Amino acid sequence: MVDTSQSPALGVMTIVPDRSAATLLPIMQQHLRSGTTVHSDEWAAYNRVQQLTPVTQHAVVNHSLHFVDPTTGVHTQNVESYWNRVKTKFKRMKGVQKDMLDSYLDEFMWRERHGRTASTALASLYRDISLRYPQ
Known part of the structure; x- marks a missing residue:
């Protein structure tokens, strides 16, 4: 979907x-x-x-x-x-390994939402954490 x-x-x-x-x-x-x-x-x-x-x-x-x-x-x-x-x-x-397909799909969906590269994904993760746990 x-x-x-x-x-x-x-x-x-x-x-x-x-x-x-x-x-x-x-x-x-x-x-x-x-x-x-x-x-x-x-x-x-x-x-x-x-x-x-x-x-x-x-x-x-x-x-x-x-x-x-x-x-x-x-x-x-x-x-x-x-x-x-x-x-x-x-x-x-x-x-991809067939027994890992679920995991690969999960990662693809996560990266589509949070960042396709390691640096953008990490920045997105930091942003989400800071929003969830403000100082």
């Missing part, structure tokens, strides 16, 4: 055992904020997204016809772009 209120969009990724509604919807419920509009493709697991408490609207694009709906403008390009950034990072790393 990605939050498009920021640019570039920030995502949430997790390893799942399958792509069923029983697996995906609770994860979505956990991460979506009240008033969320969800854009998805027509994957059957997303049929009940509108029923999730924080979701106010669920719009769908039919990928067998187009990637961006010409009438509504609905698309999933932001999540595709986010996943592409992850894959590019992993390719630069010459791959």
Whole structure:
């Protein structure tokens, strides 16, 4: 999932055992904020997204016809772009160990939010600590 209120969009990724509604919807419920509009493709697991408490609207694009709906403008390009950034990072790393994939995804998401280089990440960490524990 990605939050498009920021640019570039920030995502949430997790390893799942399958792509069923029983697996995906609770994860979505956990991460979506009240008033969320969800854009998805027509994957059957997303049929009940509108029923999730924080979701106010669920719009769908039919990928067998187009990637961006010409009438509504609905698309999933932001999540595709986010996943592409992850894959590019992993390719630069010459791959990742399968048993460490969760950890690599967590690090990617943390760095996207707090700093992509060691110095910016450290500065962000110091800033967050100083805000949480003022003198």
